[in-house]
Amino acid sequence: MNRQQVEQAFLTYFSQSYGLFKVGNFAELGIDAELKHYPKGARLIQQGAPAPKLFFLANGLARYVSLSPDGKEFTQSFARSPGMAGSTRAMIRQTPALFNIEVLEDCLCLEFHWQSFFDRMKQIPGFLETYAHMMEALFIAKEERENAFVQLSAEQRYLNFIDQHPALVDKIPLQYVASYIGITPVALSRIRKRLR
Numbered sequence: 001m002n003r004q005q006v007e008q009a010f011l012t013y014f015s016q017s018y019g020l021f022k023v024g025n026f027a028e029l030g031i032d033a034e035l036k037h038y039p040k041g042a043r044l045i046q047q048g049a050p051a052p053k054l055f056f057l058a059n060g061l062a063r064y065v066s067l068s069p070d071g072k073e074f075t076q077s078f079a080r081s082p083g084m085a086g087s088t089r090a091m092i093r094q095t096p097a098l099f100n101i102e103v104l105e106d107c108l109c110l111e112f113h114w115q116s117f118f119d120r121m122k123q124i125p126g127f128l129e130t131y132a133h134m135m136e137a138l139f140i141a142k143e144e145r146e147n148a149f150v151q152l153s154a155e156q157r158y159l160n161f162i163d164q165h166p167a168l169v170d171k172i173p174l175q176y177v178a179s180y181i182g183i184t185p186v187a188l189s190r191i192r193k194r195l196r
Contacts, residue, residue, distance in 0.1 A: 001108055003035050006058040010110055013056070013082040018133045020126035029127075031120045033110040044085060044101040044109070051090035051097035053111050057081040060107030061168075063176060066099040075179035077142075078168060081107070084134065086114070104172060149182055155191050157181040 001009070007026035014021050023029060038044060038060070045051035047067055062085055064076040076099060079085035090097040091114035121128040148157050158181055162169055169177075178188040 001058055006035060006056075006108060006110055007033075009058045009082050010056050014127070014130055018130050020133075021124070021130040022126065023124065029120060029124065031112060031117055033112050036109050036111055038103045038107045038109060040103055040106055042103045042107075044103065044107070045087055045090070045097045045099075047098065047100045048096050050094070051087045052094065052114050054084060054086040054091065054114050054117055055079075055101075055107075056110040056112070057083050057085060058108045058110065059105075060103060060109075061105040061171060062101050062103050062107060063172070064099050065102055065179075073179055075176050077145075077180075078104075078165070078172070080167070085109075088135070104176075154181060154183045154187060155194070157183075158188065158191050159195075 011023055011026060015023070026033075033056075044055050044062060045053070057079055059081045061081070062079045064079070064085075066074045066076060068074065079101065085101055087097045087099070087101075089095065121131055148160060152160065158177070161177060161181055174188055174192075175185045178185045181188070183191075
């Protein structure tokens, strides 16, 4: 994809999400964006470091992953294209990120500095409202996921993962799936064996 195609993908993503935002071309937004390629294994943001940028993934896949002090990984969520990625807390509070965003498949991104992105959103009809709806969807998904840890068995959480993320099932290592649903890879293997 070239820059113009990535910019068009961004506009399409935002305009089709809720139908509240219409802009003819990317230049009308007046937002500075850097086009960057991140190879598999790279990090969009680093746990413990400032993370003032918001990313639009034109292609690729990434995971939000926290590292414990002893180096254990906890997969929090996944970001796939087309979609947005970043640390809301780090951007708004201007504090270090609490997690990494690790690239699982090469990503082509538009990078925005949060404050200028936010300032422009407030000035363009439907832009901020669309972003707010996107945030609502993320918060609802987070709330449902947290509830699943309390209410559902590991097997039910795995089946939910398959149902909610069918495109990821064969794309990501099983250890990431296990981490995401809160079990060990060995326990996931047993569940998968039982479900065959």
